[in-house]
Structures are given as C-alpha cells and as structure tokens.
Amino acid sequence: MKIFAIGRNYSDHAKELHNPLPSEPMFFMKPDTALLQNNNPFFYPDFSQEIHYETEIVVKINRVGKCIEQKFASRYYNEIGIGIDFTARDIQRRCQEKGHPWEIAKAFDNSAPISKFISKDKFADLGNLNFHLDINGTTVQKGNTGDMIFEIDKLIAYISKFFTFKIGDLIFTGTPAGVGPVKIGDNLQAYIENDLMLEFYVK
DSSP: OOOEEEEEEEEEHHHHHHOOOOOOOOEEEEEEGEOTHHHHHHHHEEEEEEOOOOOEEEEESOOBBSSSSSGGGGGGGGEEEEEOOOOHHHHHHHHHHHOOOHHHHSSSOOOBOOOEEEGGSSSOOSSSSSEEETTTTTEEEEEEGGBBBHHHHHHHHHHHHTTTTTTTTEEOOOSSOOEEEETTTTTHHHHHHHHTEEEBOOO
C-alpha cells in the first residue's frame, strides 16, 4: 500500500508558506507506517518542536491502474475520507535550506492520521466539497475542493504516469490555507461537510 501526498494544491496555502504555484502536480510519499487509524492518539515525537497539522481530503484507490486517462480516473476510486498530514515544520525548513530531501519531516511514523472511508456517492459534487478541522472546539482550518489547483481525477491521471496504482493506495489531495501547530493535550476533530469523520488527541 502506497500513500501519495500532494503538495501546494491550494493556492492560498502555497502563498502562506511563500511557495510558488506549481504548473503540474507535485507529490511526495509516505510509508504505510505513517498511518494512524481508529482515532488512536498521536504521540508528539521528541525529534521536533514544531509539528503542524495539514487537513486533507483523502481518496482510496479501488482498482489496479497505470497511465490512466483523466476521463477514466473516476472509475479508480469509490470512497473518500479525511486525514491529517502532520509535518515537522522545523525539520522541513532545515532540510529545505540545505537542499536535502525532507521525508523525515513528512513521512515519520503516525504522521498520517486518517478517518474511516465513505462512499463518494454520498456527495452530489466532489468538486464542491467543504471540509474543516477543529482543535479544542475552535475551527482552525477550512477548505473546499473547488479551490484545488488540480482536481482529483487530474491527480490520478498524473501520478499513474509514474506509479502503478494498487487497490488500497491512498492520495492525500492537498491542504488549504490555515495550517498551524499542535501541542500535547489538543483534541482534533476533522469534518467533511458537517459529518465528524476523525477525532483524536495529541499526547
């Protein structure tokens, strides 16, 4: 099982981190050990002092596919969920300054809390889907999939040029503006529309 995570797919988020907008999808990968499931707590790692949340709609692949045309991409997933791309921002900055890869800032153990998955048919339009994150009862991040630079089907077509999709592969589709730090004791609640999909504590 592979986890693909899309970077800079919302223009406001790219601007808040002072990054240029991409001309084509950019992505990195996380190992399966990054998954944190069943609302289990996230234990703050001792190697970072600045763990940031990034809330994202997640797509689960349901068919094997390679070099998928965009017009057929919708056939390769039938469920979506929501997840958090935890980022060790202090480590990421140091890696970027040195021109080093920054997997250690993004792909560490339990860096990808993820909700249950629900049928995409529940939603009238995946291109107009609201989602948000509350921390300790206060909304800290809101997004709508209509603001994606590259829509879901485009992402599937692009990634499949380079990698064969297998059943169960996941795509974290990018985060909107509003990312920020978490601290020990925080309660995170992630919603798609008004449905609570994911809830866990930072310990």
